[in-house]
Amino acid sequence: MFPRCCPLLVASLALGAASTAGCRKEHAEPPREAEPFAVPAAEPPAGDVERVLAESRARQEAQGSVPELELLVRRFRRMNLVAMGRNPESGTSLHTTKNEAPGFRQLARVLRAQLGDDAVDVLGERLADRALAVLIDEAGTFRVPIRAETFQGERLAEATVEVLGWTRDLPLLLLHYGLVTDDNRTVLPRFTLRTLLRARWNLETERPPEHGLSEPERIAWLEFRGRYRRHAPLQQRRQALVELARLLPSYPLERALGALVREARPATGAIREEGAPLP
Numbered sequence: 082m083f084p085r086c087c088p089l090l091v092a093s094l095a096l097g098a099a100s101t102a103g104c105r106k107e108h109a110e111p112p113r114e115a116e117p118f119a120v121p122a123a124e125p126p127a128g129d130v131e132r133v134l135a136e137s138r139a140r141q142e143a144q145g146s147v148p149e150l151e152l153l154v155r156r157f158r159r160m161n162l163v164a165m166g167r168n169p170e171s172g173t174s175l176h177t178t179k180n181e182a183p184g185f186r187q188l189a190r191v192l193r194a195q196l197g198d199d200a201v202d203v204l205g206e207r208l209a210d211r212a213l214a215v216l217i218d219e220a221g222t223f224r225v226p227i228r229a230e231t232f233q234g235e236r237l238a239e240a241t242v243e244v245l246g247w248t249r250d251l252p253l254l255l256l257h258y259g260l261v262t263d264d265n266r267t268v269l270p271r272f273t274l275r276t277l278l279r280a281r282w283n284l285e286t287e288r289p290p291e292h293g294l295s296e297p298e299r300i301a302w303l304e305f306r307g308r309y310r311r312h313a314p315l316q317q318r319r320q321a322l323v324e325l326a327r328l329l330p331s332y333p334l335e336r337a338l339g340a341l342v343r344e345a346r347p348a349t350g351a352i353r354e355e356g357a358p359l360p
Contacts, residue, residue, distance in 0.1 A: 117259065118268075119340040120308040123325055123332050125297035130272050133295045137206045144203050149196065153188055157208065157285070160185045161249040162242070165232075172242035174235050182285070189286040202293045205282035212247035212278050217267055227252050227261045251277065258309055269309070273301040300328050307337070315345045 144150075159169040160181035168175050193201050217223055225231055225241050232241065232253065244252060251274075255261050260268040267274065276298045280290035291299060306313070306321035318341055326334040 118308055119344045120322070120337050121333050121340070122308065123300055123304040123329055124270075125272070125300045125329075129297045133297050134272075137203075137210075140203045141207045141210075144200065144207075147196070147200065149192055150200065150204050153185075153192060153201075153204065154208065156181070156185045156188055158246040160285075162246050164249060165245045167237065167242065167245060169246070172237045172239070185285065186287055193286070198293075201286055205279055205286065205293075208247065208282060209275050209278035212251075213271065213275050215243050215247050216252070216274070217271065221267045221271065223252070223261070223265050223267065225252075226265055227256060229253070229256065248278065249281065251281070258311060260309060269305070270301070272297070273305055276301040277305065296328060300325065303328070307341070311344070315341070318345075 162169045162172075163175065163178050163181045166175050166178060167173070189201060215224065225238065225244055231237075232245065237245075255267075255269075262268060269277075276294065279294065279298065280302060283290050283292045291302060294302060303321045303325035307318045307325055308322075310318060319338060322332075322334060322337050322341065326332045326337075
């Protein structure tokens with residue numbers, strides 16, 4: 082529904098002419114990137130990121146605590162845990178589950194009508210910040226080991242339950258895309274993780290994933306879709322990079338598209354991100 086610093090190795094294989102026994106290569110193969118993510122990064126200006134975060138904090142403080150929205154918060158956490166097969170009270174495995182999404186979305190629809198879009202959107206910003214604080218520390222290290230076994234078993238650790246309650250399947254998607262380092266750190270920038278969480282909220286409250294995103298957030302969103310979603314269809318990733326270059330004219334689009342083609346692999350065993358993208 083949508084962000085860790087790993088040392089990314091940047092290396093190219095230099096292919097030269099071979100001159101052995103009078104044989105010569107007529108055509109050099111294109112360089113192959115050894116970096117895990119060959120598509121170039123796109124970073125929103127740091128000042129713009131700080132401005133977006135400061136404005137969001139101000140909106141959240143101005144909103145304060147609204148009882149109707151707090152009910153939606155509780156329903157959000159419950160829906161996420163049930164969707165992950167966990168009892169919202171104890172964190173134990175649920176062997177029979179009920180889909181909580183329709184009830185949550187109906188309540189969100191009513192609150193959008195009663196309180197306005199802005200109220201529900203600002204709540205989504207607050208929950209993205211909360212989820213981010215539960216998921217990673219200030220150094221970009223995950224607060225629980227991001228491994229499949231962490232999320233398995235009859236009873237989960239309290240910290241793991243909190244992660245699932247506010248982020249749902251995001252940790253498993255990060256694992257799927259290879260975005261967790263061996264030392265349990267995040268590859269994605271913190272701002273990108275926050276943007277993914279905001280996009281998930283939009284989808285769950287029946288809005289397009291980019292609804293209400295600022296330009297820096299849209300840059301982070303499109304970079305994720307084009308650079309990191311390795312199992313997504315090539316055309317979707319290409320379109321994301323094209324849109325990214327429209328927002329960020331300095332982005333090296335031609336180099337990115339070339340790297341995308343060389344990096345692309347068949348999406349065998351790919352999973353579908355619920356809600357349409359982490360998208």
